[in-house]
Amino acid sequence: MAYAVSDTWALVGRHMRHIARIPEKLLSITLMPVAYVVIFGCLFGTAIAVPGGDYREYLMAGIFTQTMLSNISNTALGVADDLGNGLVDRFRSLPMSQPAVLVGRTVSALVLSALSCTVMAVVGFAIGWRVHHGVGPALAAFGLLLLLGFAMAWLGALIGLLVRGPEAISAVAFVIVMPLTFLSNAFIPLGGLPAWLRTVCEWNPISAVIAACRELFGNPTALTGTALPSRHPVPMSVALTLVVIVVVAPLATRAYRTAVAR
Numbered sequence: 141m142a143y144a145v146s147d148t149w150a151l152v153g154r155h156m157r158h159i160a161r162i163p164e165k166l167l168s169i170t171l172m173p174v175a176y177v178v179i180f181g182c183l184f185g186t187a188i189a190v191p192g193g194d195y196r197e198y199l200m201a202g203i204f205t206q207t208m209l210s211n212i213s214n215t216a217l218g219v220a221d222d223l224g225n226g227l228v229d230r231f232r233s234l235p236m237s238q239p240a241v242l243v244g245r246t247v248s249a250l251v252l253s254a255l256s257c258t259v260m261a262v263v264g265f266a267i268g269w270r271v272h273h274g275v276g277p278a279l280a281a282f283g284l285l286l287l288l289g290f291a292m293a294w295l296g297a298l299i300g301l302l303v304r305g306p307e308a309i310s311a312v313a314f315v316i317v318m319p320l321t322f323l324s325n326a327f328i329p330l331g332g333l334p335a336w337l338r339t340v341c342e343w344n345p346i347s348a349v350i351a352a353c354r355e356l357f358g359n360p361t362a363l364t365g366t367a368l369p370s371r372h373p374v375p376m377s378v379a380l381t382l383v384v385i386v387v388v389a390p391l392a393t394r395a396y397r398t399a400v401a402r
Contacts, residue, residue, distance in 0.1 A: 144237040144239065144240055144243075147236045147237045147240035147244070148237070148240040148243045148244045148247065149244075150240075150244070151240055151241065151243075151244025151245070151248075152244050152247050152248045152251070154244070155218075155244065155245065155248035156248060156251065159252070166252075166255075169207065169210060169214070169252050169253070169255070169256040170255070170256055170259050172210075173203055173206070173207045173256055173259070173260050174259060174260060174263050176203050176206070177199070177200070177203050177260055177263050177264055177267065178263065178267065180199050180203070180327065181195075181196045181199055181200075181264070181267045181268070181269075182267060184199075184327075185199070185267075188328065190329055190360050190362050191329065191331070191360070191362050192360045192361075192362065193359065193360025193362075194268065194360070196264075196267055196268045196269055197268070197269050197270065197357075197359040197360060198329070198354070198359060198360045198362060199269075199327065200260070200264045200269045200357070200359065201281075201326075201350045201351075201353035201354045201357065201359060202324075202325070202326030202327055202350050203260060203264075203326075204257060204260060204285050204353060205285065205288065205326060205346055205349050205350050205353065206317075206321050206326060207253070207256050207257070207260065207289075208253060208285055208286075208288045208289035208292055209288075209292055209316075209317045209320060209321060209346070210292075210317070211249045211253060211289050211290075211292040211293040211296055212292045212293075212295055212296040212299065212313045212316060212317060213296065213309065213310060213313035213314075213317070214249060214252075214293075214296065215245060215246065215249050215292075215293040215294075215296030215297050215300065216296040216297065216299040216300035216303070216309045216312075216313060217300065217306060217309055217310075218245055218249075218300070219242070219245060219296070219297050219300030219301060220300040220301075220303070220304045220305070220306065220309060222241075222245075223300075223301070223304060223399060224304065228241065228399075228400055229400075232400055238393075238396065238397065238400070239393055239396075241396065242294075242297050242392055242393060242396055245293070245297060246290060246293040246294055246297060249289065249290070249293035249296075250286055250289055250290050250293065253285070253286055253289035253290075253293075254282075254286060257282055257285060257286070269359075271357050271358060272357065272358025272359070273356060273357065273358035277356040277357070277358070278356065278357060280356050281352070281353040281356035281357050284349060284352055284353060284356070284374075284377060284378065284381070285349070285353060287378070287381050287382075287385075288349050288377075288381050290385065291381050291382075291384040291385045291388070294384070294385060294388045294389045294392055295316075295384065295388050296313070297392045297396075298388055298391055298392040298395055299312055299313065301392060301395040301396055301399050302395060320344060320345075320346045321346065323337075323340055323341050323344055324341055324344045324346045324347040324350060325341060325342075325347045325350055325351060325362070326346070326347075326350055329362035329364075330342065330347075330362070330363075330364060330365065331362065331364040338364075338365060339365070339367065342365040342367040342369060342370050343367055343369060345369070345377070345380040345381075347369060347370075348369035348370075348373045348376045348377040348380060349373075349377040349380075349381070351363060351369070351370065351373035351377075352373040352374040352376075352377040352378075355373055355374060356374065
């Protein structure tokens with residue numbers, strides 16, 4: 141176990157140094173989320189009414205969550221690149237833990253997610269977003285977001301091992317992220333939607349995470365449904381995210397062993 145932890149942190153350090161040498165890779169987790177905060181908050185904030193509060197405060201949990209979903213494509217592309225450039229072959233020649241390769245990749249994605257949340261929180265505060273329930277619940281909300289980001293990183297690792305081609309990875313990630321994001325309560329209240337569409341959005345697991353974060357931040361939730369995720373967003377979001385990790389992490393580990401054995 142000690143060797144596995146040491147190998148994992150060595151690989152996390154390697155990924156962080158790689159980002160420092162190619163800072164352009166930070167654009168997708170910093171510049172784009174900030175652009176979403178400014179565009180949706182400043183431009184749409186005056187046009188969309190949210191029951192019980194301000195749209196800018198309603199928006200932030202959705203932007204945070206959308207950014208965690210970007211770990212799917214970022215991690216998948218990183219894993220596929222490691223497989224394609226021969227790095228994994230070099231790892232195989234070293235006396236190191238095999239699971240450390242994927243754990244190091246997903247933990248580094250978690251560190252970058254924390255950086256992204258910090259940047260977005262600062263920008264959100266500048267445009268009017270506030271936390272109303274104190275430091276403890278706010279930290280719990282950020283912890284839930286990072287847990288989601290960790291789960292999405294493992295899903296991305298699995299996709300990168302199974303798909304590998306950059307174009308195909310981007311297409312698969314798009315097919316997953318787009319419906320999860322826009323068929324949810326990320327950007328608009330669900331009360332005005334047709335009943336069938338509102339039901340789909342309420343049972344979207346991403347909606348549960350977003351609603352949980354809004355509840356913990358003390359931001360307006362605009363919840364109108366009676367679905368279980370809407371009535372109990374915090375425990376449901378934690379449970380659903382843990383289920384993803386428990387299911388996907390072993391599958392990704394098995395796919396990695398199959399890939400390196402070829």
